Amino acid sequence: MDTVTVERTADRYVLTLNRPQARNAIDAAMIADLHTACGIVEDDPAPVLFTGAGDHFAGGADIGELRERRLSEALAGINRNLFDRVAALPLPTVAAVSGYALGGGAELTYACDIRIATETAVFGNPEPGLGIMAAAGATYRLPDLVGRSVAKQVLLGGHLLDAAAALRSGLVIDVVPAGEHLASGHRVVDRITASSPLALRLTKTIVDGAGAPGRVDDIVQAVLFETADKHDRMTAFLEKRNLR
Structure with missing residues (x-):
């Protein structure tokens, strides 16, 4: 550059x-x-x-x-x-x-x-x-x-x-x-x-996302992406097995 x-x-x-x-x-x-x-x-x-x-x-x-x-x-x-x-x-x-x-x-x-x-x-x-x-x-x-x-x-x-x-x-x-x-x-x-990167990222998303369509979806999705449940369910799908 x-x-x-x-x-x-x-x-x-x-x-x-x-x-x-x-x-x-x-x-x-x-x-x-x-x-x-x-x-x-x-x-x-x-x-x-x-x-x-x-x-x-x-x-x-x-x-x-x-x-x-x-x-x-x-x-x-x-x-x-x-x-x-x-x-x-x-x-x-x-x-x-x-x-x-x-x-x-x-x-x-x-x-x-x-x-x-x-x-x-x-x-x-x-x-x-x-x-x-x-x-x-x-x-x-x-x-x-x-x-x-x-x-x-x-x-x-x-x-x-x-x-x-x-x-x-x-x-x-x-x-x-x-x-x-x-x-x-x-x-x-x-x-x-000195602050948590994830906390900063989500805080910025919340502040900037007020009134912006789709940003709340991004926040909810970000939280879900970090859950063990999401990981287990997708792993089961990829391994072609059921959790129940």
């Missing part, structure tokens, strides 16, 4: 957006690399810490590519599908944000479970100024995170949330001095990894 680095330690992943020369703008190559990274995490789940190389988390999507996208690309939900996949990762995700998190960069942080920011952090969705909308999750995630009023100020009024405003609105868990976001993010993940 050229635009995302993946570091796997004993108990976590660190995914770093790696286009610092472009303020880590999210282009097609980065979307593909993030999908690959998500696949790695899905195959071997662990908490994930997202961050950006250099001074910024992600300054938005690649405008040059966006300008050329047409109806078919919009209907494909290119960025939205990626961020929905990030949001659905099985264990908690943390975004360690420095500098700009704008447009698609902001929406990637919204898809994470927890956000931490430096004093330089700025969150915003300036898409309407470019003739489009924030269509990669901001319209349904940001109101849940900060409330409808603040979300409208950002999405409709072009308001930028600096670090202090992000903290007041509940968007971030903490604000730390410049350069300390990654270490602070690791401390958050340290607290996460």
Whole structure:
């Protein structure tokens, strides 16, 4: 992967957006690399810490590519599908944000479970100024995170949330001095990894699944999958014998 680095330690992943020369703008190559990274995490789940190389988390999507996208690309939900996949990762995700998190960069942080920011952090969705909308999750995630009023100020009024405003609105868990976001993010993940992975996974499913059709089914199925009764019955089926 050229635009995302993946570091796997004993108990976590660190995914770093790696286009610092472009303020880590999210282009097609980065979307593909993030999908690959998500696949790695899905195959071997662990908490994930997202961050950006250099001074910024992600300054938005690649405008040059966006300008050329047409109806078919919009209907494909290119960025939205990626961020929905990030949001659905099985264990908690943390975004360690420095500098700009704008447009698609902001929406990637919204898809994470927890956000931490430096004093330089700025969150915003300036898409309407470019003739489009924030269509990669901001319209349904940001109101849940900060409330409808603040979300409208950002999405409709072009308001930028600096670090202090992000903290007041509940968007971030903490604000730390410049350069300390990654270490602070690791401390958050340290607290996460001290908990039961199964408890975390089910808790995230419950919280995210409120009102989502099928998620309760997933939870019930997850519990049943862990029972001895399920194992015995399926073993009997495979061995072509009856339990009674």
